[in-house]
């Protein structure tokens with residue numbers, strides 16, 4: 045079974061201008077260019093982009109992808125629509141439409157998805173985030189988040205939220221990685237998307253500390269969601285052995301998400 049462990053296929057319709065962006069300018073909610081484009085776009089435009097992304101994933105043999113789904117309830121419905129005629133499966137990690145905890149919205153989001161995936165601790169009021177996490181835990185679903193992508197974030201605060209897995213850690217220090225390893229939290233790395241921002245995930249350090257490392261393609265507007273290309277890039281540019289890279293898209297995510305896939309069937 046082949047996994048793409050981190051995608052945002054909702055932004056596949058966006059054609060980026062030829063210029064440099066920081067993470068903040070491009071993807072941070074609510075003001076990043078991506079979010080402005082999503083607001084302006086029609087449903088059909090977004091959906092067609094998602095369908096193109098799904099075809100790319102199918103084309104490279106992906107069985108399942110783990111999507112950080114923006115746009116609240118409507119966003120989940122769009123993704124389900126995009127995969128309706130496909131054999132590909134999605135682990136959907138939704139997020140509230142606004143950067144706020146709303147009990148009723150959360151209940152619906154969790155009914156329809158496998159859990160919640162948020163942008164980063166820096167974008168949120170910590171108390172709101174704690175309420176979200178508590179709700180996710182009550183419903184025994186997944187909570188995941190981006191962490192230390194382009195600046196170091198407080199790893200103790202992040203780990204207090206008991207995430208199922210983290211994405212990026214480009215700016216994490218060795219001590220931060222020690223903490224992640226101690227708590228046995230899996231980490232998804234997306235080296236090609238990171239390269240776009242001039243960033244590098246600490247892959248050899250993560251492997252050295254026996255962290256469960258998984259591979260994803262991140263924003264579809266930056267990198268086409270072809271996980272095999274991502275794996276080749278990793279082997280070529282990070283000196284990771286091919287058999288280790290294959291594990292990052294097969295055995296490791298299967299170990300982490302296998303149970304969840306069995307137990308949490310969404311409607």
Ligand SMILES: [Zn+2]
Pocket residue numbers: 050051052112190211262263
């Ligand atoms: Zn991401």
